[in-house]
Amino acid sequence: MNAPHSSMRSVASTLVATALLLLVSCSLGTQGPPGGFVLAAVPKGPQTHTIVIRELKFQPAVLTVKVGDTVEWKNDDIVPHTATSTRPKKFDSGILPVGSSWKYVVTKRGTYLYDCTLHPNMKAELIVR
Numbered sequence: 771m772n773a774p775h776s777s778m779r780s781v782a783s784t785l786v787a788t789a790l791l792l793l794v795s796c797s798l799g800t801q802g803p804p805g806g807f808v809l810a811a812v813p814k815g816p817q818t819h820t821i822v823i824r825e826l827k828f829q830p831a832v833l834t835v836k837v838g839d840t841v842e843w844k845n846d847d848i849v850p851h852t853a854t855s856t857r858p859k860k861f862d863s864g865i866l867p868v869g870s871s872w873k874y875v876v877t878k879r880g881t882y883l884y885d886c887t888l889h890p891n892m893k894a895e896l897i898v899r
């Protein structure tokens with residue numbers, strides 16, 4: 771009677787050991803594999819976004835960025851422009867001569883409508899999340 775009993779116990783302890791192994795490997799799995807995959811999952815730091823001004827247009831006309839990001843307006847047109855927020859008034863590049871650029875570090879969330887004071891029909895939007 772001793773032998774079957776101990777064999778039952780051994781099966782049971784094998785099952786427990788297997789279950790523990792599964793638990794351990796599952797909890798390790800949630801941390802993700804080491805290397806590049808983990809690095810890719812880490813949120814990126816502040817980014818720089820470029821808005822090109824060309825043919826009397828801001829491109830892209832709508833840009834979404836995050837607080838701390840830098841937005842650069844680059845005048846690739848054949849006439850001067852500005853990037854001037856109108857609603858709310860928050861930033862103003864001043865006159866951007868042809869070929870020049872202006873950088874602005876975004877500090878506050880919101881939706882900023884801006885235009886060019888020299889060409890008020892040039893309208894665009896900066897969304898800060």
Ligand SMILES: [Cu+2]
Nearest residue numbers: 851886888889
């Ligand atoms: Cu303009």
